[in-house]
Amino acid sequence: MQPQGDIALIGLAVMGQNLILNMNDHGFTVVAYNRTVSKVDDFLANEAKGTRVVGAHSIPELVAALKKPRRVMLMVKAGAPVDEFIDQLLPHLEAGDIVIDGGNSLFTDTNRRVASLAARGIHFIGTGVSGGEEGARRGPSIMPGGSSAAWPHVKPIFQGIAAKVEGGAPCCDWVGEGGAGHYVKMIHNGIEYGDMQLIGEAYHLMRDALGMTADEMHAVFSAWNEGELDSFLVEITRDILKFKDTDGQPLVDKILDTAGQKGTGKWTVVNAAELAQPVTLIAEAVFSRCVSAMKEERVKAARKLKGPRPAIRGDRAKFVEDIRYALYASKIVSYAQGYMLLRAAAAEYRWNLNYGGIALMWRGGCIIRSRFLIRIKEAYDGNPKLANLLLDDYFRGEIKKCQKGWRNVVSMAAKKGIPVPAFSTALSFFDGYRTARLPANLLQAQRDYFGAHTYERIDQPRGQFFHTNWTGHGGRVSSSTYNA
Ligand code: NBP
Numbered sequence: 488m489q490p491q492g493d494i495a496l497i498g499l500a501v502m503g504q505n506l507i508l509n510m511n512d513h514g515f516t517v518v519a520y521n522r523t524v525s526k527v528d529d530f531l532a533n534e535a536k537g538t539r540v541v542g543a544h545s546i547p548e549l550v551a552a553l554k555k556p557r558r559v560m561l562m563v564k565a566g567a568p569v570d571e572f573i574d575q576l577l578p579h580l581e582a583g584d585i586v587i588d589g590g591n592s593l594f595t596d597t598n599r600r601v602a603s604l605a606a607r608g609i610h611f612i613g614t615g616v617s618g619g620e621e622g623a624r625r626g627p628s629i630m631p632g633g634s635s636a637a638w639p640h641v642k643p644i645f646q647g648i649a650a651k652v653e654g655g656a657p658c659c660d661w662v663g664e665g666g667a668g669h670y671v672k673m674i675h676n677g678i679e680y681g682d683m684q685l686i687g688e689a690y691h692l693m694r695d696a697l698g699m700t701a702d703e704m705h706a707v708f709s710a711w712n713e714g715e716l717d718s719f720l721v722e723i724t725r726d727i728l729k730f731k732d733t734d735g736q737p738l739v740d741k742i743l744d745t746a747g748q749k750g751t752g753k754w755t756v757v758n759a760a761e762l763a764q765p766v767t768l769i770a771e772a773v774f775s776r777c778v779s780a781m782k783e784e785r786v787k788a789a790r791k792l793k794g795p796r797p798a799i800r801g802d803r804a805k806f807v808e809d810i811r812y813a814l815y816a817s818k819i820v821s822y823a824q825g826y827m828l829l830r831a832a833a834a835e836y837r838w839n840l841n842y843g844g845i846a847l848m849w850r851g852g853c854i855i856r857s858r859f860l861i862r863i864k865e866a867y868d869g870n871p872k873l874a875n876l877l878l879d880d881y882f883r884g885e886i887k888k889c890q891k892g893w894r895n896v897v898s899m900a901a902k903k904g905i906p907v908p909a910f911s912t913a914l915s916f917f918d919g920y921r922t923a924r925l926p927a928n929l930l931q932a933q934r935d936y937f938g939a940h941t942y943e944r945i946d947q948p949r950g951q952f953f954h955t956n957w958t959g960h961g962g963r964v965s966s967s968t969y970n971a
Pocket of ligand 1 (some may be wrong): 497522
């Protein structure tokens with residue numbers, strides 16, 4: 488009998504199982520396999536019962552069940568498990584076959600895997616998959632990159648199962664060579680950290696400065712979700728605030744305030760530093776999770792370090808509206824920073840990224856999906872060379888509307904001692920970006936004073952470097968001029 492399998496999927500945890508069922512719904516025959524093989528039969532007997540999913544109990548059995556070119560997708564823990572499965576698969580694959588890694592792998596690992604498998608004639612795709620359990624089952628956002636020759640063989644499956652938006656457009660398209668797909672997923676996750684931190688700061692101000700109850704905040708988030716902040720994360724925040732524990736009290740109030748993280752936010756910040764891009768909001772979001780994790784230390788510090796009382800008097804409804812402005816403006820800055828990093832990465836790694844297309848891929852199916860992303864798509868479709876989202880006419884106008892309220896929130900939070908690191912870094916970045924003359928002249932003077940690092944002058948052409956003997960007893964030799 489001819490092999491029937493359209494694609495194999497290895498890794499029967501939450502993402503793998505749901506992707507398999509989604510592929511099955513779209514008419515594809517999936518071969519399922521897992522390191523702990525007992526989970527294959529368990530899956531076939533339960534979730535996959537009555538479907539056309541085929542179980543495999545070994546790698547040779549999996550490979551034998553696949554049509555050619557063979558397509559094998561890994562949905563396993565990122566890191567060594569991906570390399571271990573590749574090593575197990577390779578002896579059974581032939582030139583033209585395709586291996587896909589759908590986990591949250593570091594893009595540099597994907598670069599390496601694309602190159603090493605290409606040397607053996609095997610195509611490798613590294614793809615971001617976002618949307619969690621529900622997305623995987625009903626339509627995720629899928630961000631594939633790697634060996635472009637493999638894309639036509641994978642496209643019908645991926646675009647078939649992906650979320651659809653605006654007239655049926657799939658939230659999946661080819662991102663680029665090497666690790667480009669995983670890179671875009673990494674930026675997605677970084678932006679997700681930022682969005683969550685911003686919502687958290689809005690919640691903190693409403694709870695501690697205005698003394699609002701969970702039900703009152705639920706009403707605010709419900710209203711916000713009807714406007715330009717309409718998004719998955721605002722929607723689930725609305726629902727979380729409404730959710731009651733068994734005793735009728737809001738469950739959110741009983742959850743310990745220490746945030747976890749799995750690394751993709753940190754990777755974004757490390758890469759931003761490597762590429763000298765000021766992605767300050769995601770950095771604050773990552774570090775805010777670190778501060779939250781210092782729970783015992785914070786509890787002790789709270790007894791010793793006194794500040795102002797957080798309560799704000801005055802027009803509450805107006806302050807809630809100002810918080811909405813702060814959230815919206817900061818979100819625009821965060822996406823502007825994320826896109827700055829994408830542009831720098833495209834130049835550094837020689838990827839031809841479609842910025843509007845990326846916004847469309849994030850438009851549905853994923854955690855950062857929102858109405859707002861269509862505006863980003865329009866901005867880049869209108870001007871693919873747009874230097875910064877903040878310079879787009881639409882976003883310039885939106886920031887203008889928000890500015891007064893945004894500044895009021897940041898200054899009020901400072902006066903009342905409520906931390907708003909993401910709101911304030913967004914505002915500081917905005918002010919820095921729009922400042923023609925920063926104080927870095929003094930900084931350059933300091934560098935030249937203590938280390939003979941040289942400086943450029945405003946009355947001389949760029950690229951000419953000067954050194955001054957500031958103390959009268961320094962030498963004539965200056966340091967080399969370069970940027971690390
Ligand atoms: P997990 O990240 O929990 O991974 C579970 C799978 O990895 C199981 O099949 C497990 O096999 C296998 N595995 C592990 Br753990 N260690 C292994 C090893 N040393 N060698 C071989 N296999 C190993 O599952 P998930 O949450 O479904 O995520 C799968 C991938 O998708 C991850 O890379 C994750 O980062 C990514 N992702 C997750 C989400 C989400 O919302 N959960 C969203 C988007 C992307 P076993 O059954 O034998 O232990």
